Amino acid sequence: MHPLRTFSERWADVSLRTKITGVTVFILFLGLIVAGVGTLGVLRPMLLSSQTATLNQLRLDPGPALATGADLKQLxxxxxxxxxxxxYTALLNSDGTVRYDNSRDVDGKHLPLVPSDLNFPWVIEHASDLFELKSIDGTHWRAVTIPIYVDGEPGGALLIAASTSAINQMVAQYVMIFTCFGIAVILLGAALTRVLVTTTFLPLAEVEQTALEISRGDYSKRIMVTSPHTEVGHLGESLNTMLDRLDGSIEDREHTIRRMRRFVGDAGHELRTPLVSVRGYAELYRMGALQTEEQIGQAMDRIEKEAIRMTSLVEDLLALARLDERRPLELAALPLNQFAHDAALDAGAQAPDRAVTVVEDPTDPYVRGDEHRVRQLMTNLIGNAMRHTPEGSPIEIVISTPDVPEGTAPVACFEIVDHGEGIPEQIRDKIFGRFWRADTSRNRETGGSGLGLAIVKSIVEAHGGKVDARETPGGGATFHVELPLSPVSQDTVPIDSLKR
Incomplete structure (x- = not known):
């Protein structure tokens, strides 16, 4: 058995439309009650005051209450x-008894009862007073008396009384009319409030329907905002903005999941090949298949090379993971000309048969970047050029400071120019993807790990720059890198001693 629910709990289950309608009707009801009671509290005293003024006027001049042409001195x-x-008009004797009155056509139950103590002395004493009388049926009368003299002697008194039944009847009519109009106003107010609330909440009903469809998985639904300056319009625009961001987040999440799955699959494929080789040579050695020193030496050499390749692949994966984490860079003003000479010396030591030349920029540009990452950027691009060009083919490192449109941040550029086979235009955007190689056979001897250019792109993007592949005039590939230019100032101190 469910416990009794409190009023607040029951009120919370009522729809918003019903709440607004109910509150509006309640406010109208209270307003009408206050207006009715207040008006009634003023109306009856006003009517009684008017009757009092009339009776006081008749005390001074009773002519309007008597027959036409009546003379108070000779009644x-x-x-x-x-x-x-x-x-009610009556002529009283000196002892207070009624001599005659105007009650010939009136039921006696409605006539006021004249007390026997209304004698002449009492009338003289209370000549300026207004007093009340009652009839048999309980009707209240308000009366005044006027003393009558005949030849200077007391001749009795003239009694004039006005009934309060007319006032009561007028008040009752007012209450009835006010009640009817009040009920009509309440019903009309409830109907108009319901119509207004229903019309106003139509967009809110659309929001509710859209939210229901979104909860069922249709994330493409949006709310039609017809009145953007209303509260419901603001709600619809806010929800649309939220849904756009949610939709974008879901797409980014799905894209990230797809990339992660592909990344894990490719990494597994890349690591499996050297591991299979290492395991194979180890099993040959364990089974005694390697008999001679030459065979053992060859197997150990292959195991060492595969281990080196796995180490290089793991280091590249870790480098990409760190770049993906968007760790803060240690930014400083870096001289591109000097970095290019250092990279050329390194490349010359690695491949003495190659001519690696530097074309300096006479303005000696500085870029704002992380020293280790920018050196890694140049090293990866030069290594990629040496890997995909014939032995002895020259390589140039070109430094420049291009002009940029007004309002655009200045940049400094360096280009790694080779003279090999070049890169077909249709795959120039794909080569920066992770584990992507033009060699679809995925032979590590010829294609590398497929992570070098992905690392290049991540480093450039982390610095807020751009990188793309172009065609070298006369044949070959040119990798063009743009990095933010940094003026040599107090906030970007140049590196005087470059640590290698």
Whole structure:
């Protein structure tokens, strides 16, 4: 059995449309109650005050309440009997008894009961007072008395009374009319509020429907914003922005997963080949198949080379992983001319048969970068050029500072120019991919690891630069690298002693 729910819990389950409609109707109801009670509290006293003023006026001049042509000094029976029917008019004797009145056509239950103590002395004493009388049926009357003199002697008193039933009837009519109009206003307000809320929340219903479809996996859905300056419009635009980012994040995630799977597959393929070779030579040695010193030496040589290749591959993988982590670079002002000479010396020591020349920029440009990464960048590009060009083929390192459009950050460039077979145009964008080689056989002896140019691209992007492959005039490949130019200033101190 479920426990009894509190009002707040039940209220929380009510729809927003119903809440707004209910609150609006409740506010209208309270407003009408306050207006009705306030008006009623003013209306009845105003009517009583008006009646009081009328009776006081009749005390001074009773003519309007008597028959037409009546004279207070010479009152006749007809003057009283045919008095104005809006009032009860009676001529009293000196002892307070009724001599005659205008009640001939009125039910006695509705007439005021005249007390016997309304004698002449009492009338004289209370001549300026207004007092109340009651009828048999409980109707209240408000009355005044006027003393009558005949030849200077007390002749009785004239009683004029006005009933409060007319006031009560007017108040009751007001309450009935106000109640009817109040109910009509409440119903109309509820209907208009419901229509307005439903119309206003139509975009919110679309948001709800779109969210439902997105929750089912349709991430291409978007909210149609027809009124961007409303609260619902702001909500729709915010949700669309969020969905765009979410969609982009999902695409990036899927792209990253695909790249990771391909990366793991390629890395496994690259590592499996040398491992199979190492294992094969080890098994040959264990089974005694290698009998001579020459065979053993050849096997050990092959094992050592495969281990070196695996070490190189693992180092390249670790370098790419560090670059992917976007670790902060140790930036400084680096002289490109000097770096190019250092790289040429290294290449000459590695391949003495090659002519590696440097074409300096006379402006001696400095780039803002990480010394170790920029040296690695040049080394990888020169190594790639030596690997894919015939032995003895020359290589040039060209330094330049190109002009850039106004408003664009200045850059310095270096190019590694070789004179080999070149790179076909259709694969120039693909060669910077990880484990991509033009040699589809994946022979490590001829194709390398396939990570050198991927490392080059990652280093350049980490520095905010650009790299691309071009055709060398006369044949060959030219790798063009742009790095941000750095003026030699206090915040970018140039490296005086370059550590090798």
């Amino acid at each position: 006749t029976q007809n003057d009283v009997i045919f008095a104005d029917g809006r009032y």
